[in-house]
Amino acid sequence: MGLNENLKSEPVSQLACREAVTIEGERSVREAVQAMRAGNLGCAILVDQDRKPVGIFTESKLTQLLANRPEALEEPVSQHADANCPTVSMDDPIASVLSALQTRNTRFLCVVDQDGQVVKLTGQKGLMEFIADHFPDQVAVQRLGQKPYMQEREGA
Numbered sequence: 001m002g003l004n005e006n007l008k009s010e011p012v013s014q015l016a017c018r019e020a021v022t023i024e025g026e027r028s029v030r031e032a033v034q035a036m037r038a039g040n041l042g043c044a045i046l047v048d049q050d051r052k053p054v055g056i057f058t059e060s061k062l063t064q065l066l067a068n069r070p071e072a073l074e075e076p077v078s079q080h081a082d083a084n085c086p087t088v089s090m091d092d093p094i095a096s097v098l099s100a101l102q103t104r105n106t107r108f109l110c111v112v113d114q115d116g117q118v119v120k121l122t123g124q125k126g127l128m129e130f131i132a133d134h135f136p137d138q139v140a141v142q143r144l145g146q147k148p149y150m151q152e153r154e155g156a
Contacts, residue, residue: 003135007095012088015097016129017111017120022047025054025078029065032057032077041121043108046081051117053110055081087112090119097127 021039023032025046032044036059046055057077065072065080072080086100087110100109101124111120 003131006134007098008093010094011090012092012094012097012111012122013090014130015094015122015126017122017126020045020110020118020121022051022118023057023077024048025081026076028074029057029062029077029080030073033062033073043121044077045085045110045118045121046078047118050115053085053087053112053116053118054078055083056085056106056108056110057081058108085110087116088122089113094127094130097122101127 018041019039021035021041021044023035023044023046025048036042036044036057042059044057045053046057048054055078057080061080061082084104086104086106086108088096088100089112097109101107106123107125108121108123110118111122113119
């Protein structure tokens, strides 16, 4: 089976998913940033009282905010989050992740359960890891800090 077929047939549950950093919208931007740092993630998912996603706050938004209004760190994060939080479910095909990343111009996707509650986080990184793990002959992965893959010419 080729890459295209695998993306269409395998579910999102096969992707490397991370624990989502969630926060209530009335918390401050500073608290959202602290939670993002603690979780080592570039975003925080805003959730309602039922743990359903209602927004996303990213490090990109933080950078814009700090450049224009650093005093906004004490304001509610909901005032600065993107209300359009893209989601996928664990049963959706991986192709839906690729489609959402392209159409929404985002790096992160919230993975929700059958009740619409946040369970995980995936996105560009999860998709790239899937491709590298499942197609090692087609993808050459160079680890950070190592020498370039082929410094010398191979063959006779």
